[in-house]
Amino acid sequence: MSTVVIRADDVDVVRDGNLLLDSVSMTVRSGEHWALLGANGAGKSTLLGLLGAVTHPTRGTVQILGRTLGRVDLRELRSHLGHINPRHPLHSPLRVREVVLTGLTNSIEPVPRWSPTAEQVARAEQLLTMLGMGGDKAGSRWPTLSQGERGRALIARALMPSPRLLLLDEPATGLDLAAREQLLSSLDTLRGEHPELATVLVTHHLEELPASTTHAMLLRGGQCLGSGPADEVLTTDQVSKCFDHPVLITRTEGRWAARAERVSPR
Structure with a gap:
């Protein structure tokens, strides 16, 4: 129900x-x-x-x-909540998987002295693969992505806390x-x-x-x-x-x- x-x-x-x-x-x-x-x-x-x-x-x-x-x-x-803003204000050249993992800390940049667990990294990779951003794309730097690729990565980021x-x-x-x-x-x-x-x-x-x-x-x-x-x-x-x-x-x-x-x- x-x-x-x-x-x-x-x-x-x-x-x-x-x-x-x-x-x-x-x-x-x-x-x-x-x-x-x-x-x-x-x-x-x-x-x-x-x-x-x-x-x-x-x-x-x-x-x-x-x-x-x-x-x-x-x-x-x-x-x-998972809130996706296509105008994500990130300026650092993070890798895609790093951007996705910031969904767990609800921050734009990685939080100092915080490290994801192996299970959390695996979930990030799983979400990226589901959204067509797995493999080599997961290791790409944010500034190199197209607007469409960024949009799919941001959906994966929003899903990290299982909203x-x-x-x-x-x-x-x-x-x-x-x-x-x-x-x-x-x-x-x-x-x-x-x-x-x-x-x-x-x-x-x-x-x-x-x-x-x-x-x-x-x-x-x-x-x-x-x-x-x-x-x-x-x-x-x-x-x-x-x-x-x-x-x-x-x-x-x-x-x-x-x-x-x-x-x-x-």
């Missing part, structure tokens, strides 16, 4: 007098894979900040892994077609091999959704326009309303595509 990983009830977020989220509710259970979609300024990053225990709501309640924001140490709670929730903030940003497809294939593989893992992925583009996506939420102007099973939410009508533009939504072999519908001249 699936368990509730996230429960947000009637959440408002106000910053500098601006209402960024307006009565947003969301429940994510183990094994579910959510997509958050909307135009720029829709509130996606704000909501992800709540789900990642980075910020507090102004009103409403957010429970993550059974813990209520405002009644728990955010830093401690974040140690139980129950994985948050992906526009993971396909800046990737070319081949790198994007490799990333999405890796996510499908990951979800298949970790059936209890819950994920939330933020994107602007339906083409960046893995076929394993199960649920979706559409945000516009800080409000939820639709939330639930992906095929019920990602429809031509609802996505057109979300982006305020007529688009035709199709799904083929599990993958979504959107194209502008022809608008007849008046």
Whole structure:
């Protein structure tokens, strides 16, 4: 039986007098894979900040892994989450496996006088292999990697503490077609091999959704326009309303595509 990983009830977020989220509710259970979609300024990053225990709501309640924001140490709670930022601020020429192992210490650089166990090193290698970054790639220096390779390495890093929730903030940003497809294939593989893992992925583009996506939420102007099973939410009508533009939504072999519908001249 699936368990509730996230429960947000009637959440408002106000910053500098601006209402960024307006009565947003969301429940994510183990094994579910959510997509958050909307135009720029829709509130996606704000909501992800709540789900990642980075910020507090102004009103409403957010429970993550059974813990209520405002009644728990955010830093401690974040140690139980996998949060993937494609703009990982690493400047040292670490090897890929070293970067992955920093997921255990929740640090950008290796912690002085800390050494991983043989089991932890083996887990890092296993995750890298699953994500297509094993073998010689595991020994590559970070500056030599492509953006797509970095993205897959960061997923392995986020998985090192065995989190129950994985948050992906526009993971396909800046990737070319081949790198994007490799990333999405890796996510499908990951979800298949970790059936209890819950994920939330933020994107602007339906083409960046893995076929394993199960649920979706559409945000516009800080409000939820639709939330639930992906095929019920990602429809031509609802996505057109979300982006305020007529688009035709199709799904083929599990993958979504959107194209502008022809608008007849008046």
